[in-house]
Amino acid sequence: MVQPSPPRTEPERSVPHPGERPDTLLRVSHASIGYRVNGAFTRAVADVSFDVAAGETIMLIGPSGCGKSTLLKTIAGFLDLADGTITVAGRRTLAPGPDRAVVFQEFDQLFPWRDVLDNVAYPLRRNGRTKAEAEQQARRYLEMMGLSRALDRHPHQLSGGMKQRVAIARAFALEPVMLLMDEPFGALDALTRARLQAELNAIAKRTGVTILFVTHSIEEAIVLGDRVVVLTDPPSVVREVVTITEEAKVVGSEQYRSVRTHLGSLLHRDGKEADEDVAEFTD
């Protein structure tokens, strides 16, 4: 007899957290995550808890190797938790699912043999849309990312910034509950990066999607985030969650400088080697 396949997610018992917000979408609760190397288990993330409300953009920042990508991949369902729970809309994230779309830093995350339109439309067809529906949806999001004139190009004919725009359009087109972004602008030049940050802000506002964004850059964290979750050195815990006001987003303003200094001091507290951007900031 054919056994039914196990559910991709499992309902989580509703246990109220202290300070719980009614609109919580992502809950990371006492997450502990590690890797087994040559038979020995090493913890990267020790005990991390934070909540993300629906529609928020949360930035994850911390020293190199503190487990930011590890945490994001676990929320995406690519890695298992050693301890704790992660839920999205009350369901445990035990496997990847269409409710969580991921954008990585690498430019090679596109299908090289498909053109731009098909790179975005193909996953929609896989999710049950007809070809016409998928292409219509793909065109809509590619237009939002300023790519209407590049629909028939293949990835090798695109710049790094254009490839990341396609990857972002593809993620948004899936209309996920959450967008997980792992340093998507990390390999871009400063100008392209600033442009894409502005485009991401605009499309995020327009769609109301919830975003968890890993970055090395304090400036990026302030410009894009509603709140910034600062992790410690590994095995990591949450050092502080910093709220970013609208005033603080004005680069060069007093509030901007004050938040930047505060985030810099949080990242330097262990006195160990800091990330490039942070080191740059102290010089």
Ligand SMILES: Nc1ncnc2c1ncn2[C@@H]1O[C@H](COP(=O)(O)OP(=O)(O)OP(=O)(O)O)[C@@H](O)[C@H]1O
């Ligand atoms: N596949 C793996 N096998 C074993 N150890 C790993 C693996 N991936 C990551 N690690 C280790 O886990 C720790 C956390 O890595 P992770 O990439 O999550 O950190 P990060 O904060 O994203 O780093 P960075 O800021 O440098 O990108 C590091 O010590 C890393 O060496």
